[in-house]
Amino acid sequence: MNLKIAVLSGDGIGPEVILQAKKVLHAIGTVYEHEIVFEDAFIGAIAIDKTGSALPEQTLNLCLNTDAVLFGAIGDPKYDNNPDAKVRPEQGLLRLRKELGLFANIRPIKPYTALLDSSPLKKEIIEGTDIVIFRELTGGSYFGEKKLNDSGTIASDLCEYSEVEIARIAHLAFKSAQNRRKKLTLIDKSNVLETSRLWRRVVKTVSENYPDVALDFLYVDNAAMQIILNPRQFDVILTENLFGDILSDEASVITGSIGLLASASLGTTNALFEPIHGYNPQAKGKNTANPIASILSAAMLLEHFGLHEEAKKIYEGVEIAIGYGVLTTDLNADSKFGTNEIGEFISNFI
Amino acid sequence: MNLKIAVLSGDGIGPEVILQAKKVLHAIGTVYEHEIVFEDAFIGAIAIDKTGSALPEQTLNLCLNTDAVLFGAIGDPKYDNNPDAKVRPEQGLLRLRKELGLFANIRPIKPYTALLDSSPLKKEIIEGTDIVIFRELTGGSYFGEKKLNDSGTIASDLCEYSEVEIARIAHLAFKSAQNRRKKLTLIDKSNVLETSRLWRRVVKTVSENYPDVALDFLYVDNAAMQIILNPRQFDVILTENLFGDILSDEASVITGSIGLLASASLGTTNALFEPIHGYNPQAKGKNTANPIASILSAAMLLEHFGLHEEAKKIYEGVEIAIGYGVLTTDLNADSKFGTNEIGEFISNFI
Numbered sequence: 185m186n187l188k189i190a191v192l193s194g195d196g197i198g199p200e201v202i203l204q205a206k207k208v209l210h211a212i213g214t215v216y217e218h219e220i221v222f223e224d225a226f227i228g229a230i231a232i233d234k235t236g237s238a239l240p241e242q243t244l245n246l247c248l249n250t251d252a253v254l255f256g257a258i259g260d261p262k263y264d265n266n267p268d269a270k271v272r273p274e275q276g277l278l279r280l281r282k283e284l285g286l287f288a289n290i291r292p293i294k295p296y297t298a299l300l301d302s303s304p305l306k307k308e309i310i311e312g313t314d315i316v317i318f319r320e321l322t323g324g325s326y327f328g329e330k331k332l333n334d335s336g337t338i339a340s341d342l343c344e345y346s347e348v349e350i351a352r353i354a355h356l357a358f359k360s361a362q363n364r365r366k367k368l369t370l371i372d373k374s375n376v377l378e379t380s381r382l383w384r385r386v387v388k389t390v391s392e393n394y395p396d397v398a399l400d401f402l403y404v405d406n407a408a409m410q411i412i413l414n415p416r417q418f419d420v421i422l423t424e425n426l427f428g429d430i431l432s433d434e435a436s437v438i439t440g441s442i443g444l445l446a447s448a449s450l451g452t453t454n455a456l457f458e459p460i461h462g463y464n465p466q467a468k469g470k471n472t473a474n475p476i477a478s479i480l481s482a483a484m485l486l487e488h489f490g491l492h493e494e495a496k497k498i499y500e501g502v503e504i505a506i507g508y509g510v511l512t513t514d515l516n517a518d519s520k521f522g523t524n525e526i527g528e529f530i531s532n533f534i
Numbered sequence: 535m536n537l538k539i540a541v542l543s544g545d546g547i548g549p550e551v552i553l554q555a556k557k558v559l560h561a562i563g564t565v566y567e568h569e570i571v572f573e574d575a576f577i578g579a580i581a582i583d584k585t586g587s588a589l590p591e592q593t594l595n596l597c598l599n600t601d602a603v604l605f606g607a608i609g610d611p612k613y614d615n616n617p618d619a620k621v622r623p624e625q626g627l628l629r630l631r632k633e634l635g636l637f638a639n640i641r642p643i644k645p646y647t648a649l650l651d652s653s654p655l656k657k658e659i660i661e662g663t664d665i666v667i668f669r670e671l672t673g674g675s676y677f678g679e680k681k682l683n684d685s686g687t688i689a690s691d692l693c694e695y696s697e698v699e700i701a702r703i704a705h706l707a708f709k710s711a712q713n714r715r716k717k718l719t720l721i722d723k724s725n726v727l728e729t730s731r732l733w734r735r736v737v738k739t740v741s742e743n744y745p746d747v748a749l750d751f752l753y754v755d756n757a758a759m760q761i762i763l764n765p766r767q768f769d770v771i772l773t774e775n776l777f778g779d780i781l782s783d784e785a786s787v788i789t790g791s792i793g794l795l796a797s798a799s800l801g802t803t804n805a806l807f808e809p810i811h812g813y814n815p816q817a818k819g820k821n822t823a824n825p826i827a828s829i830l831s832a833a834m835l836l837e838h839f840g841l842h843e844e845a846k847k848i849y850e851g852v853e854i855a856i857g858y859g860v861l862t863t864d865l866n867a868d869s870k871f872g873t874n875e876i877g878e879f880i881s882n883f884i
């Protein structure tokens with residue numbers, strides 16, 4: 185297969201973890217005889233520094249004309265601590281999601297057996313957990329109108345959803361549930377929010393097409409508790425953009441480190457793959473960042489193109505690295521291995 | 535002291551847990567010679583059934599003319615599963631919060647030594663945790679304009695905040711931090727939301743009045759993770775309405791049961807005290823609901839009126855009940871004690 189991949193490493197630890205994912209994809213290309221071509225482009229704070237825009241047109245055009253995007257992380261402390269900044273790194277990622285129509289963000293949460301003791305949760309709580317979160321990614325308060333009055337004393341964010349936006353991701357989530365344990369939980373705040381009530385109505389209607397999937401509902405406050413109390417109760421979780429942002433970071437604790445969690449963002453014609461962790465400025469350039477989330481994102485990319493055997497090989501490589509304790513310090517405080525060594529280990533396994 | 539308390543037991547397990555709080559307050563009144571008078575009124579689903587309104591005028595007037603409100607829980611499955619209902623139990627609580635001007639909801643999270651093994655989190659993670667969450671309670675998307683277009687295909691919720699709304703709760707939170715470990719964490723999503731950026735600006739400005747308090751910021755997604763990874767890092771948490779709703783339910787796992795968590799909702803002239811758990815319809819009428827959250831809410835009520843010794847007595851009673859394993863089944867699966875027995879035990883201790 186020929187694959188042209190836009191590589192948007194971004195900021196902070198983005199470049200160093202994405203480098204490992206590229207190594208692994210390169211190894212896959214060699215062993216399985218695929219022509220995988222990478223094209224790098226800027227996004228985020230580094231793009232602002234170089235071009236004034238968090239998503240330069242050149243980057244966007246590249247993404248629109250490649251088979252998939254491999255994304256690192258974006259952000260910079262200088263923007264985080266300055267609420268008055270006019271241009272922000274995050275705008276690059278948000279605009280990219282919107283322009284590529286990446287409405288479904290898919291985040292699998294499944295602890296590794298070798299890491300069952302690494303979670304702050306007790307082993308007996310997390311053992312057997314296997315969740316996939318479907319987070320809506322191009323709607324809600326991320327994209328609704330934002331206002332600040334002239335005197336800067338009143339601000340607002342509009343959270344808006346349409347039936348179409350809800351139905352399209354709901355179908356994907358139900359289809360995923362059909363191939364899994366046939367349970368779907370919609371997480372919302374329908375006792376308070378109008379948008380949540382629309383979610384509940386639309387998802388109920390969509391569910392009629394999937395009679396083999398059991399549908400249930402949970403308020404987001406209760407869900408934030410249930411994910412920790414009893415994560416095994418969940419199979420597929422479906423939720424709106426901001427709730428998905430919060431709950432998926434929260435659920436990362438089940439695996440022991442957010443540095444293990446990959447995601448796929450899918451639209452009708454485009455696809456982007458990224459670790460769910462952020463740009464982590466403290467770790468930048470120290471060879472301590474965990475590259476596994478990025479490497480697993482590369483595996484999800486291959487799966488997306490039907491390269492299941494190749495993806496499986498990466499999953500195996502990751503599992504072996506973890507089994508041997510070839511881990512960064514987020515998972516093994518005494519580890520002698522860094523970002524690079526783990527990338528090498530897994531590439532060599534391919 | 536003379537205290538007139540409006541008692542709004544509400545729905546589900548509300549009445550049975552609030553009954554225990556009344557018992558305990560009655561005992562306090564007798565022993566410490568205070569005249570504590572209760573006046574019951576309807577709110578929530580039961581109020582809708584009886585009057586058509588989730589907050590009858592009579593109930594509201596009572597609350598406006600008493601020293602404090604003791605609140606149970608509201609809700610009914612028949613509304614939860616019907617997104618088309620025009621009148622909803624939650625409207626009663628939300629309107630009450632608004633009419634009484636209860637802008638600050640205060641939720642302490644501190645595990646009991648005897649229950650350190652009851653949490654899904656490891657003991658070494660939660661030991662020593664002592665957090666107070668200040669949740670803004672009368673703003674944000676709970677109260678912003680809600681819309682549904684005529685064809686029912688597009689819905690929206692407006693999240694709005696003003697400088698004044700943010701500053702008044704920020705002052706309370708900073709003052710609380712001054713009396714504690716002098717650390718305040720603002721939780722927001724200022725890399726995406728305009729309202730969050732206003733929160734960051736206003737809280738920074740307010741912080742100048744409290745130079746002895748260290749202020750830091752956390753994005754809500756990261757915070758949802760940090761609360762589980764390392765809860766000891768937090769002292770006072772300050773956040774907007776919906777984030778506070780989600781994060782405080784989440785943080786309840788630290789204590790082993792949401793059935794232990796009390797809250798105070800304060801305004802300029804009014805005060806309301808309520809357990810943070812919901813109406814839990816499955817447990818209704820079974821004598822299995824944990825009354826401790828309600829009993830502790832009563833203690834917070836006494837503290838609010840400067841009755842520290844009396845409140846301390848209740849805290850001790852709760853601690854002894856927990857120490858002896860006088861617990862409901864949420865904390866001790868084999869317990870022979872129910873809602874009533876725990877209420878009796880603690881009242882008898884007073």
Ligand SMILES: CC(C)[C@H](C(=O)O)[C@@H](O)C(=O)O
Nearest residue numbers: 258274277429460725726755
């Ligand atoms: C960086 C930020 C805008 C982004 C989000 O909130 O979507 C991130 O947290 C994520 O989850 O991908």
Ligand SMILES: CC(C)[C@H](C(=O)O)[C@@H](O)C(=O)O
Nearest residue numbers: 375376405608624627779810
């Ligand atoms: C019942 C509901 C409206 C309420 C809220 O979301 O505020 C509850 O969850 C709470 O936390 O008091």
